[in-house]
Structures are given as structure tokens and as C-alpha cells.
Amino acid sequence: MFAGAGGLGIEALSRGAGFCLFVEIDSQAVAVLRKNLVGLFPDQQYEIKREDFCKTLERVFAAGRKFDVVLADPPYRQEFLDDFSVVWLEYPVLQPDGFLALEHSKKQTFPLPDNLLLWESRRYGDTVISYCRPKV
Numbered sequence: 001m002f003a004g005a006g007g008l009g010i011e012a013l014s015r016g017a018g019f020c021l022f023v024e025i026d027s028q029a030v031a032v033l034r035k036n037l038v039g040l041f042p043d044q045q046y047e048i049k050r051e052d053f054c055k056t057l058e059r060v061f062a063a064g065r066k067f068d069v070v071l072a073d074p075p076y077r078q079e080f081l082d083d084f085s086v087v088w089l090e091y092p093v094l095q096p097d098g099f100l101a102l103e104h105s106k107k108q109t110f111p112l113p114d115n116l117l118l119w120e121s122r123r124y125g126d127t128v129i130s131y132c133r134p135k136v
Contacts, residue, residue, distance in 0.1 A: 002023070066095045101130075
């Protein structure tokens with residue numbers, strides 16, 4: 001989610017992830033992402049969706065798809081975290097043993113939806129990565 005130029009997903013693929021769904025709404029970022037992926041991985045190993053994360057979560061959930069890992073790096077604005085929390089509550093797309101890694105500013109709080117448990121939180125300077133697991 002919020003793939004930008006694709007750094008997190010590319011890293012996951014290079015470390016053995018079998019598939020990566022890149023979600024980014026900004027057309028310029030998607031163009032850079034496409035260039036970054038060319039020739040690195042087979043086309044069947046990834047998919048790029050240029051759409052809003054809310055729409056993607058709804059669509060993926062409706063299709064019954066579940067992921068082992070969801071990496072989310074939204075813009076550092078509280079409203080993205082608030083919206084992500086609300087949408088995730090309605091459309092969770094993790095396997096029961098999967099995890100969500102959500103990057104955000106240390107000045108922001110992730111309003112944990114009722115269907116996630118905070119597993120660990122790590123701070124790197126001004127950045128926090130919140131690792132969450134589904135409530136089972």
C-alpha cells in the first residue's frame with residue numbers, strides 16, 4: 001500500500017517473496033515504479049494497481065484474497081492513518097498468521113482497528129514502524 005517508487009515491495013521480492021501487489025494512486029510514482037521493476041522480476045511475480053488504497057482493500061477483500069505480509073507507507077499525515085484504520089476494520093486482507101508493517105511519523109498515532117493487535121513497534125529517528133497481527 002502507498003507503494004511510491006516501490007522500494008519496500010522490490011526489497012520483499014528480492015528477499016524471496018513469491019508475489020507483490022503494488023498499490024499507488026499517484027501516476028508519476030506509478031511511472032517510476034514501472035521503470036524500477038522492468039527486467040528485475042518476471043511479470044507474473046508482481047501486479048501494479050493505480051488506485052486508492054480504500055478501493056484496493058475493498059476489491060481484494062471481495063475477491064477473497066489474503067496476504068502473508070502487507071507493507072504500508074502512507075504519507076505522513078494523520079488522516080491517512082485514520083482512514084487506513086477505518087478501511088482495514090471493514091476489509092482485512094491478512095492471513096491469520098500474517099502481519100502488517102505500517103510506517104508512520106513518531107508524531108502520529110495509528111488508531112489500531114479492533115481486528116488487529118499491535119505486535120511490536122520500532123522507532124528509527126522520526127519514523128515508527130508498527131507491526132500488527134490479526135486478532136484470531
